Amino acid sequence: MSKKAKFDRQLVIENATNLYWEKGYHATSMRNLQDAIDMRPGSIYAEFGSKDGVFKASLEHYAQLGLAELENLRVHSTSPVEALKSFVKQVVIDSQDESPSCMCMLAKTVAELTDDQPELLSVAKSALKSVEDQFAQLIVEAQKKEEVGKSKDPQELARFLQIQITGLRVYARTSDDNGPLEKMIDELFDHHPFQ
Amino acid sequence: MSKKAKFDRQLVIENATNLYWEKGYHATSMRNLQDAIDMRPGSIYAEFGSKDGVFKASLEHYAQLGLAELENLRVHSTSPVEALKSFVKQVVIDSQDESPSCMCMLAKTVAELTDDQPELLSVAKSALKSVEDQFAQLIVEAQKKEEVGKSKDPQELARFLQIQITGLRVYARTSDDNGPLEKMIDELFDHHPFQ
DNA sequence: TCTGGAATTGAACGAACGTTCAAGATATAT
């Protein structure tokens, strides 16, 4: 019965994500959002409830993007370690030109928001945790293939990787020379704690 | 001749820094600031020119704080490497309870701001660079004392350290278990690229 | 073809934003 919504929810969330990713939560206004997703306030509030609602949907979409990309690299690589290395290079190096921000949107959110926004904060934190868990799974696979020593704790290595990525991405934002970054990533998996 | 300003500029900047450090640039309003530093708009604008002016002064004050702390650890340690390790532990572990935010204010700023605020961004970036340069100096000292191999590039190690700190601090914000962090910091200087 | 219900629109709301400035207060020099 009656009318069907005419906007494409997936596309709307994509556009919202790109805007929030670039500008961050506080610097993005509802009017910026209205322009970016081409919806009027009434429709936005009917669909998402609030500015926070759109942001939450964006965070979740962003996390899915990352997990999907990781999965994509996994199935297209023979080696789990190579998949991880490609992922790191992609987010640290390639994202500088191709993405709304060279920062990880989740890290950016965790850095920006305070406990005034507990729900958004917790969405970002647990999304980071899921990515870390996927890293750990890939490391388990790597151990099965003897690419990583079996005495290593996968969760520990995954945490290490997460920390490297965050540090590298922030650093990438402060510098315009990618040379050192490439080199650091190449060496990442060749030394402690990986080897 | 005539009247002297009655507010304590140093104290005002300290309070402003703590507020901006906690909430970030965009989430801090001039009215928040007025309360935190106990000044009325007229006086603030006479002294700092704008919200950006206060923020810039805060960034510079924050950077000086960090450099001073590093210097303090240097003169009170026999070993440069120990000074660096203490610094890392202080900013990553201790800052969680004692500071307005467990994030580095400079990294937080670099992550939050876009090129819409080129001057503030560049202040934050170059402050990060000065800290990195101080790290490098300490590493040169460490090399003289044979605590670090002389074949290593001090600037490279300094960059590595900067990246570790940033990564660790963001991670600290996502997790409430400091155990892994302590361990990672302890191991930081015992492996590649330091050894 | 008509109609009922859902989706869309955009003007409008009160609040808060960064900033200005005239009026008042105050310390110094004479």
Added chain:
DNA sequence: ATATATCTTGAACGTTCGTTCAATTCCAGA
């Protein structure tokens, strides 16, 4: 004691904020 240069105050400015909602548009089912 008075004059004056400077600092302080806080009301007010125009703008933008997140959000609401009555009016309108639109389409599926009869």
